[in-house]
Amino acid sequence: xxxxxxxxxxxxxxxxxxxxxxxxxxxxxxxxxxxxxxxxxxxxxxxxxxxxxxxxxxxxxxxxxxxxxxxxxxxxxxxxxxxxxxxxxxxxxxxxxxxxxxxxxxxxxxxxxxxxxxxxxxxxxxxxxxxxxxxxxxxxxxxxxxxxxxxxxxxxxxxxxxxxxxxxxxxxxxxxxxxxxxxxxxxxxxxxxxxxxxxxxxxxxxxxxxxxxxxxxxxxxxxxxxxxxxxxxxxxxxxxxxxxxxxxxxxxxxxxxxxxxxxxxxxxxxxxxxxxxxxxxxxxxxxxxxxxxxxxxxxxxxxxxxxxxxxxxxxxxxxxxxxxxxxxxxxxxxxxxxxxxxxxxxxxxxxxxxxxxxxxxxxxxxxxxxxxxxxxxxxxxxxxxxxxxxxxxxxxxxxxxxxxxxxxxxxxxxxxxxxxxxxxxxxxxxxxxxxxxxxxxxxxxxxxxxx
Numbered sequence: 454x455x456x457x458x459x460x461x462x463x464x465x466x467x468x469x470x471x472x473x474x475x476x477x478x479x480x481x482x483x484x485x486x487x488x489x490x491x492x493x494x495x496x497x498x499x500x501x502x503x504x505x506x507x508x509x510x511x512x513x514x515x516x517x518x519x520x521x522x523x524x525x526x527x528x529x530x531x532x533x534x535x536x537x538x539x540x541x542x543x544x545x546x547x548x549x550x551x552x553x554x555x556x557x558x559x560x561x562x563x564x565x566x567x568x569x570x571x572x573x574x575x576x577x578x579x580x581x582x583x584x585x586x587x588x589x590x591x592x593x594x595x596x597x598x599x600x601x602x603x604x605x606x607x608x609x610x611x612x613x614x615x616x617x618x619x620x621x622x623x624x625x626x627x628x629x630x631x632x633x634x635x636x637x638x639x640x641x642x643x644x645x646x647x648x649x650x651x652x653x654x655x656x657x658x659x660x661x662x663x664x665x666x667x668x669x670x671x672x673x674x675x676x677x678x679x680x681x682x683x684x685x686x687x688x689x690x691x692x693x694x695x696x697x698x699x700x701x702x703x704x705x706x707x708x709x710x711x712x713x714x715x716x717x718x719x720x721x722x723x724x725x726x727x728x729x730x731x732x733x734x735x736x737x738x739x740x741x742x743x744x745x746x747x748x749x750x751x752x753x754x755x756x757x758x759x760x761x762x763x764x765x766x767x768x769x770x771x772x773x774x775x776x777x778x779x780x781x782x783x784x785x786x787x788x789x790x791x792x793x794x795x796x797x798x799x800x801x802x803x804x805x806x807x808x809x810x811x812x813x814x815x816x817x818x819x820x821x822x823x824x825x826x827x828x829x830x831x832x833x834x835x836x837x838x839x840x841x842x843x844x845x846x847x848x849x850x851x852x853x854x855x856x857x858x859x860x861x862x863x864x865x866x867x868x869x870x871x872x873x874x875x876x877x878x879x880x881x882x883x884x885x886x887x888x889x890x891x892x893x894x895x896x897x898x899x900x901x902x903x904x
Contacts, residue, residue: 509537509898512612513556514603515547516563516595516621517640519741520810522547524638524682526554527707528616531887532894540610542603559606563599563623575748575827575850580646583828587647591620592655597662599623600630604663607631613898619679622656630663634897639681642809643833644692678897680890683813684880687837699893702884703813705793718788719795722766725786726799729764733801733865737767739827740808750825750849751778754804757857759785763865766796802864804857806849807831812838819878821870823860825849842873 513529515521522543529539541551542561551558600623607615607627615635617624628635641647657667679698681688688694726734737754751769758765759782767787769775775787793810797803797818805811807824812834815822822844826835838844845860864870 509614509895510610510612511537511539511894512603512607512610512615513539513541514561514599514615514617514621514624515543516591516599516618516623518547519550520808521618521621521640522550522554523810524640524704525616525618527702527704527887528638528680528890528894529556531891534888535891537891540606540612542606561599561602561606561623563595563602573748575750577850578826578828578832580832583830583832584646584648584651586829587620588651588655592622592652592659596622596626596656596659600626600659600663603627604630607633614894616894622659626659626663626665629660629665634677636678636680636894636897639679639683639694639698640809641830641833642681642683642687642813643689643830643837644694645689645833645836646830678893680893684816684877684884686880687816687841687877689833689837699890700884701890702886703817703881704810705797705814706817706881706884707887718768719791722786722788722791723795726764726766731762731764731784733763734796734799735761735763735765735802735804735861735865736796736800737765737804738811739770739806739825740811741770753852753854754825754857755781755785755787757852757854758782758804758861760854760858761861761865763801763861766791802861804861807835807838807844807846809834816843816874816877817881819871819874821864821874823847823857823864825852841877843870843877845870 509532511529511532513525515525522541525541529541533539539556540559541554541556542559543551544563545560546564548558548560599621603615603624604627608631612633615624615628615633617635617637618640619637620640625635625637627633653669657669660666660668677697679694681694681698681700682703683700685700735758737758739750751767751773755765755767755778758767761784763784765782765785767775767778767781767785768791769778769787769789771789773789775789778787781787793814797814797820800815800818800820802823803811803815803820804823805815805825807822807826808829808831812822812824814820822838824831824835824838824844824846825848826832826846827849835844835846839846845864847856847860
């Protein structure tokens with residue numbers, strides 16, 4: 454799931470974004486850090502309750518793009534529903550997405566997203582290089598930059614707890630520097646991606662830069678409370694989470710689909726599907742990062758899916774013009790973006806890159822998968838999906854339209870894939886909710902000494 458470092462030289466300055474449309478409750482816009490946050494957010498005089506405030510101030514932080522942000526959204530919304538104050542922080546390119554989700558956003562720097570115009574060719578998967586992105590970049594340069602910014606933000610806004618994605622190591626360091634409890638949300642759902650020794654060594658260097666002692670057991674990122682939005686049995690048993698991890702529902706199960714399509718792409722997609730009696734429904738996506746470095750994969754897969762007696766929806770991402778794929782076959786609709794919770798309940802097959810968010814969505818709805826892993830944690834997700842009988846895998850570099858059509862037909866017609874996926878659907882539905890998790894986070898806030 455972690456994005457590769459951007460190709461542009463250097464790092465953005467991380468200067469505060471301009472304040473925009475912040476209401477009297479401090480929600481709904483973008484705020485700066487030093488110049489404005491302290492003026493907008495005052496430490497509230499809440500009624501004390503057993504030594505801590507009724508209102509918990511939750512700083513929600515993530516180090517990457519949508520794949521790191523979306524797992525946090527149900528938790529942030531649940532905290533707000535419970536009356537807690539929520540501030541969400543990420544890199545500048547994600548601020549508008551944060552605001553669109555209904556939160557106040559603040560820039561904490563640490564660029565990971567590519568320029569929207571960037572296109573890269575497909576390259577062979579190098580698992581060691583992908584693991585090094587996490588250890589050398591996310592736990593190294595990115596963590597150090599983000600920790601410095603997050604310390605500044607937290608000193609102004611004074612949160613009671615920092616809720617962060619598991620590879621936002623800068624947030625964990627900032628919490629330790631400030632003596633705050635922190636809660637990690639798992640985004641590498643299969644595990645088995647990171648070299649734990651290399652990670653511990655890099656994190657010790659980052660910790661030292663902020664005056665913290667070594668942590669040879671690499672316990673700091675997973676200290677005290679971990680939330681795993683995934684069903685039991687999917688993670689690689691050779692890389693278990695610590696005992697304090699608690700499972701919750703995947704974000705896509707928590708999300709409420711819009712009762713009326715809220716955007717043109719969603720409206721067109723639903724109208725197109727409703728007007729086509731042909732079943733099954735197949736959805737092809739490459740997520741929100743790897744669609745920009747997929748070479749000709751979109752066109753090859755589209756050609757293969759065009760041979761099916763099925764209704765096929767392809768989403769190419771907000772940065773890609775559907776026209777780049779050329780004219781689609783008659784049974785194919787190409788759009789930029791449609792929310793998972795709109796499409797997956799209608800799907801019979803998901804074709805994707807094996808990103809954690811996409812795989813979790815398919816599992817949550819019991820949908821078999823055709824996977825084309827391209828990098829990051831995708832090979833690990835693909836390995837587990839095949840081992841569990843819920844998916845088939847093709848090499849994105851060499852797969853032909855015929856290969857795609859043949860594999861898709863097998864997945865659609867062989868009932869063993871759907872049977873294998875169904876227990877994961879039931880397990881996801883039975884998991885504790887984001888509201889339950891907010892209670893755990895509040896309990897965590899009452900024991901800050903072990904942060």
